[in-house]
Amino acid sequence: FSACSFLKKLQRIIGSRCFKSVWWGDDGYCVVIAEKLFRKEVLGRRGHLKIFQTESMRGFIQLLKLHGFCKMEGDSSISISIKKLQALAAAGSAMGKLLFYHNPCFRRDCPNLLGTCLRR
Numbered sequence: 346f347s348a349c350s351f352l353k354k355l356q357r358i359i360g361s362r363c364f365k366s367v368w369w370g371d372d373g374y375c376v377v378i379a380e381k382l383f384r385k386e387v388l389g390r391r392g393h394l395k396i397f398q399t400e401s402m403r404g405f406i407q408l409l410k411l412h413g414f415c416k417m418e419g420d421s422s423i424s425i426s427i428k429k430l431q432a433l434a435a436a437g438s439a440m441g442k443l444l445f446y447h448n449p450c451f452r453r454d455c456p457n458l459l460g461t462c463l464r465r
Contacts, residue, residue, distance in 0.1 A: 351412055352451060354396055358387060359453075370445065373453030375417055381441020409446050417445035 358364045359376060366382035369375070380402060388400050399405050 351397070351408060356451070358396065366440070369453045375445050375447045376414070376451070378444040378446070379440035379442075380444055384441075406444075409448075412448065413450065414446040414448045417447050 355367075355376070359367050359369055364386055366379045366386045368377050370377055383405075384402055387396055388402065388405060390396055397405060397408070399408060
């Protein structure tokens with residue numbers, strides 16, 4: 346399970362319209378994860394539909410950290426649009442807690458940086 350395969354899978358699901366539980370922050374520099382929905386939609390997949398090796402949120406967060414991601418706290422400058430916030434408010438508890446993660450080598454418009462991400 347290489348660093349590139351994890352990051353490529355993550356980039357693919359973030360860019361896919363099929364997944365509502367994970368998306369890019371408006372600036373393309375952070376990943377936003379709706380925890381409850383992500384558990385069901387991504388980590389809950391089984392068999393040939395399974396995306397990541399782990400089935401737990403804790404394991405997924407460990408993988409993020411292993412690949413150089415840092416959690417962004419609420420006081421960080423997180424860019425998220427008003428439209429997105431309204432949609433999240435409407436979705437309510439189905440989405441769960443929002444988690445924000447950042448890796449300087451993992452950006453929306455820079456797929457060429459994936460090769461520079463080092464696994465810890």
